[in-house]
Amino acid sequence: MPETDGSTGTRGAPGAAPVIARTHISLLVRDPEASAAWFEDVLGMKVTARGPQWVFLSFGRKHHDLALIRAEDGAEQGGLGLQHYGLEIEGGVDALRRLYGMLLTKGVTVVKTTDHAIGLGVYFEDPDGNRFEFFAETVVDDEEATRLLGEHQAPSRTIDLDPLYS
Ligand SMILES: [Fe+2]
Numbered sequence: 001m002p003e004t005d006g007s008t009g010t011r012g013a014p015g016a017a018p019v020i021a022r023t024h025i026s027l028l029v030r031d032p033e034a035s036a037a038w039f040e041d042v043l044g045m046k047v048t049a050r051g052p053q054w055v056f057l058s059f060g061r062k063h064h065d066l067a068l069i070r071a072e073d074g075a076e077q078g079g080l081g082l083q084h085y086g087l088e089i090e091g092g093v094d095a096l097r098r099l100y101g102m103l104l105t106k107g108v109t110v111v112k113t114t115d116h117a118i119g120l121g122v123y124f125e126d127p128d129g130n131r132f133e134f135f136a137e138t139v140v141d142d143e144e145a146t147r148l149l150g151e152h153q154a155p156s157r158t159i160d161l162d163p164l165y166s
Helices: 032-043 092-105 142-151
Strands: 025-029 046-051 054-058 066-070 085-088 109-115 119-125 131-137
Touching (some): 025 032, 032 046, 092 109, 092 119
Parallel strands (some): 025 066
Antiparallel strands (some): 109 119
């Protein structure tokens, strides 16, 4: 017997799939205020709200895109959970090279620079070792990019990317 008649919006019903307008991410960090200053500096974010144990930051359009929450004392990065959070940039490969130069100038830990066949990525870490990726799409057609990712087995080939400093 079906679980629903298709009109109640419960599991299995038409229309039950979420329609996501945007995403945010929440990270456990050692020092929310220190990390907030880092995210303001490196990602150009703005603090929109704060409490004793947390800080919210925004890229400028919504109330928050990132929540920083104080971790338990002695907490460490583990092998499960978030691997990286990707930030698609505007401005193409030259903008990515400028951001790479900015990261290097600010002494940010850059993990790798990669070619994904459909774009280029620069991976870096926040002060707690949470990994982020700036990525610039080089294949702008999403259907074509999806096909290429499958065809090339979603590659992440290390490349030399020349940073720009202007
Ligand atoms: Fe990614």
